[in-house]
Amino acid sequence: MTSDFQELLRGAALRVTRPRVAVLGAVYANPHADTDLIIRAVREGLPKVSHQAVYDSLHTLTDAGLLRRIQPSGSVARYESRVGDNHHHVVCRSCGVVADVDCAVGEAPCLTASDDQSFSIDEAEVTYWGLCPDCSSTRSS
Amino acid sequence: MTSDFQELLRGAALRVTRPRVAVLGAVYANPHADTDLIIRAVREGLPKVSHQAVYDSLHTLTDAGLLRRIQPSGSVARYESRVGDNHHHVVCRSCGVVADVDCAVGEAPCLTASDDQSFSIDEAEVTYWGLCPDCSSTRSS
DNA sequence: CCCATTTTCTTGAATGAGTCAAGACAAGGG
DNA sequence: CCCTTGTCTTGACTCATTCAAGAAAATGGG
Known part of the structure; x- marks a missing residue:
């Protein structure tokens, strides 16, 4: 697994x-995690990593196309490892949880x-x- | 026009x-403006308005459905007065400018x-x- | 028209995600 | 194994936005 990330x-x-291997591992293990959670996950294996190294790694990996950054309104930045399939997201208005939704078309821009x-235009998000x-059941009950 | 906003x-x-009337006027006059621009526009007519009053007004007006808040990734919050028609947006990756795109369906969720x-799900953004x-012509030339 | 109640505005401080910058350190090529 | 370049650490800093307390203003009843 770690060697897979090295290959990536x-x-x-x-x-x-x-730090980069650990960040990749953290994002693969925690889809849609925010930076704070990623920092904590990375530090389970590398306790001394600075937050800046995580920010730098996330930027580098995102720029390289190994990760994708999403940022729904009202949320901090979140990262995911599913790249290249132009899938979309459902966001809960109540608790903010994010889930994946496959794109029927597959390639960007799908609309x-x-x-x-x-x-x-190169992408439709x-x-x-x-x-x-x-949250739905909590509200109705 | 001011009386129209009062009616709204x-x-x-x-x-x-x-402050609320001025904020409505500023957003109607500056589609997709960010909070800073709205504050400056409001202060042209009401120089003493606090930034907090503008923030409060924007929240109240957005909650009431008189304004719509949009926040593309990497951008601060922006506001527009077109509400209720579920239109969409094009964002320039280079300069960040936002333009409206009509929704073919019209009502949410359009997908x-x-x-x-x-x-x-109640909305597809x-x-x-x-x-x-x-930006397109600048880059290619 | 004026008062009381309630909401809104002012003032000023605080929060927090993210960035900047300088020097220490490590990765990979020679 | 060393050098160069890119990355990480440390710590300060920015800036949009929020919090909080008291002052001011808006509606409704008298």
């Missing part, structure tokens, strides 16, 4: 460092704008808003 | 205060998730990402 890094022409305003099963 | 406020059972994960005409 090498494949992206990135240096293999312990074309009715009037693109002369923008050159879809965020579904609603209530998760837990 | 009364229609929403909100007290009519000068249904392929697998809703047992969430009860679509954000198109790309380059605006200006």
